[in-house]
Amino acid sequence: MAASSAAEKEKERPGSVSIANVPGNSTREKLLSVLEDLEVLSRELIENLAISRSQKLLQPGEENQIIELLIHRDGEFQELMKLALEQGKVHHEMQLLEKEVEKRDSDIQQLQKQLKEAEQILATAVYQAKEKLKSIDKARKGAISSEEIIKYAHRISASNAVCAPLTWVPGDPRRPYPTDLEMRSGLLGQMNNPSTNGVNGHLPGDALAAGRLPDVLAPQYPWQSSDMSVNMLPPNHSNDFMLEPPGHNKENEDDVEVILYPVWSSARVDSGSRGLP
């Protein structure tokens, strides 16, 4: 009865510190089972002694057996205790090692974070450097010699095209754009009315009627410069922008000329007499 109860208890306790993961094989279970046996044996022995005292029956063989079993079990118990002690030490070492592992783990994570940050910084630096290279390329493409720029600047400011003359007052006919007179004396205007060429290409009636400053009227258009090479011609044929078939090229130029001539008979009055408020 006692033996069967011991077996039951053995099955109930699951192994916690187990060397092998076989149920019933752990040190704790072994210890406990040995303790059970010891308990059982000692109880039997004491019962036998109690019975023998009351009954005066001699059973030396059984007592001896029980005592021997008891001693045996005790030996087992001692061994198991030593085993348990060693296992405890091993367990302690394991815990220390686990702590070390944790420390290393956190070190690695920190390194990982730092690497990630560094990667991000490098990525932004590389990106910005690429952008800079692009802008350098762009600037290089658009590079113009400073001499040319100065020449151009001189040309457009000397003729008062971008900066008003210092003596300008409201009522002065000069403007930052080509005035009607200049437009008419240009090539476009001349193509329309070649018969009415006045002195220097100016319509004499205009100059007299307006009484304007003579130096303004001289057309100083740079298209008469000789350094224009044949390569500097308009890039695409004017056919392209027409929706009609290509034969209408001339027609468009005619339109342009036609626009120009009748223009300013009405608007000219405005531009001459208008001053600034």
Added chain:
Amino acid sequence: MDTSDDAGNRLRFQLELEFVQCLANPNYLNFLAQRGYFKDKAFVNYLKYLLYWKEPDYAKYLKYPQCLHMLELLQYEHFRKELVNAQCAKFIDEQQILHWQHYSRKRMRLQQALAEQQQQQPQQNSSNASSAGK
């Protein structure tokens, strides 16, 4: 054949150069708008074609560089529609002229400031001299 082509191309160059610069004149733009030229699709395409004048190789021939800005604005339909009003053209004209005068006004202001400074200095010099003499 080549020479006649060249001559034709030269002429076209001059004509387009003149025309694109005429676009700097807001009154001319108003005129074009009122005559309905901006509604013509072919004309609008021609304006787009004229954008080649923005390249530095061509732009160096322009005497009135403001025409490029007007050309850019003319690419927008809203601007073309607005130009029908004479007030719009007048406003643009005034702003252009005021901007044109920007540098001369700046120079005048600098000259005035310099003149005032010089006036103050002789007065200080004379007061210093009189106090030092005593």
